[in-house]
Amino acid sequence: MSRASLEAELAVLADASPAQLREQWLEVTRRPLPRVSPGLLRLALAWELQARSRGGLPRRVSQKLAQIASAKTSTREVQPGMRLVREWQGKVHVVTISEDGVIQWNDRAWKSLSEVARTITGTRWSGPAFFGLKAKTGRAA
CATH class of the missing domain: 1.10.720 (Transcription Termination Factor Rho, Rna-binding Domain; Chain A, Domain 1)
Structure with missing residues (x-):
């Protein structure tokens, strides 16, 4: 149109x-x-x-609105300068968010935290959940 x-x-x-x-x-x-x-x-x-x-709306905005409407979980947004640390099968993994918002892990830039989590675990994981940014709110929908 x-x-x-x-x-x-x-x-x-x-x-x-x-x-x-x-x-x-x-x-x-x-x-x-x-x-x-x-x-x-x-x-x-x-x-x-x-x-x-x-x-x-962009996909990310639609997802955030759906999450808010369901009131089941809450996800903290990644911020430049963040360091996310997660131990998986005895190995410590450190992800950093650069000043320009790029996700860095193992000396490489990644598209998303979920992509990093999938690579680490070999299974489909929510990156925010894997790195502790997503939590249940305790409220019922």
Whole structure:
């Protein structure tokens, strides 16, 4: 969808009646209608249209929002300068986060903590869980 086309669709939302908004929600999302005010539905529809046009939220943001919504775990973000230490099968592994945010382990840059954890263990591990950054919150969803 072109920028002009998106702007035209967003402009239509401003003058749409509540019935038109409900109809458009079902057409655009193919999901059940949320029980919200017409004003909030207008905002939600605008977000849906923009997300469809521009790709939505980055995967990392979606995961963080889902984690917050479930209230089951909490993950601390890695910060530049961090040193993460984990013993695995009698060997100590040290991962550092450089000032530019690059993950360093065994004199090599890695894409993610999970990639490092998988290499160390030989199995699929959550890197944040393996290095102690992910913890259960103790709250039920």
